[in-house]
Every structure is written in structure tokens, then in C-alpha cells.
């Protein structure tokens with residue numbers, strides 16, 4: 001990971017397995033950031049709180065749903081959240097409450113990372129969690145992308161204020 005400058009931000013998206021929601025968020029947010037030419041200002045990564053899928057590429061259903069909207073996430077590789085993430089990332093954003101609780105449980109006391117729910121950046125205050133699509137149908141993967149696209153746009157607006 002490159003060294004951070006003062007006008008840089010770093011965002012880590014976190015779900016359970018790092019094969020559906022958080023790699024989708026990584027791909028969508030990276031696409032939006034690159035469209036604005038801000039890839040040198042915003043470092044982006046994703047991981048899971050669980051170890052089940054370490055080393056795997058994203059779930060094919062996520063890859064297909066993302067491809068339909070022009071996002072390429074096929075080459076991402078799942079990894080698990082670890083203590084060093086709390087030194088590297090300004091924002092550690094969870095897809096749901098359960099994963100946010102896990103993040104906060106293992107957050108070192110000296111970490112300056114801001115932890116929270118990704119959908120806190122979504123303008124619709126009736127949504128707070130990106131639902132786990134793993135055991136559902138294809139429609140769930142589209143819904144995940146809808147939530148992620150909107151929250152990403154608003155996260156980017158927020159970060160641009162301090163770039």
C-alpha cells in the first residue's frame with residue numbers, strides 16, 4: 001500500500017466473507033473515484049471479518065451483477081480483517097451491524113480509524129444495512145448494488161470536501 005499524503009483518504013469496506021458485498025463496494029467506489037481522477041487521493045480496499053473464503057475470488061453472482069453495470073470485480077481476492085488495517089485506514093465501513101460490532105471488538109485502542117456503517121452515507125435514512133445476498137436469489141445482488149452505488153456517491157462527496 002502506498003504511503004499516505006495529507007490530502008489522501010483511505011477506505012476499507014468490510015462484510016462477512018469478502019466475496020459478495022464488500023468487494024462489490026470496492027469495485028463500485030473505485031470506479032466512481034477513477035471517473036473523477038481521484039485514484040491517487042483515495043486508497044480503497046475490502047475485507048471480511050470471517051476467514052471462510054480467504055484467497056477466493058468474489059462470488060460469481062456478484063461478479064455477473066457487477067459486470068451488467070460495467071464494474072469489474074472478478075480479479076479481487078478475499079482476505080480477512082486484521083489489526084494492521086486499523087493503522088492504515090481512515091474509514092472502516094461495515095455492511096451491517098453484526099460486522100460493525102466485530103470490527104469494534106477487535107479495534108486496537110490506539111487506532112484513529114473511523115468505524116461505522118457504510119449506509120450511514122446513504123441519503124435514505126430508512127436503510128442502514130446492506131443485506132447479505134449469499135443465500136438468496138439474483139435479485140438480491142442487484143439490490144446490493146443499488147444501495148452501494150448511492151452510498152458510494154455520497155461517501156465520495158463527503159471525502160471530496162477534504163481533498
Ligand code: 4NP
Nearest residue numbers: 015016017018019020021134
Ligand atoms: P459477504 O456474503 O459477507 O457479502 O461476502 C457472504 C459470503 C459468504 C458467507 C456469508 C455471507 N458464508 O456464510 O460463507
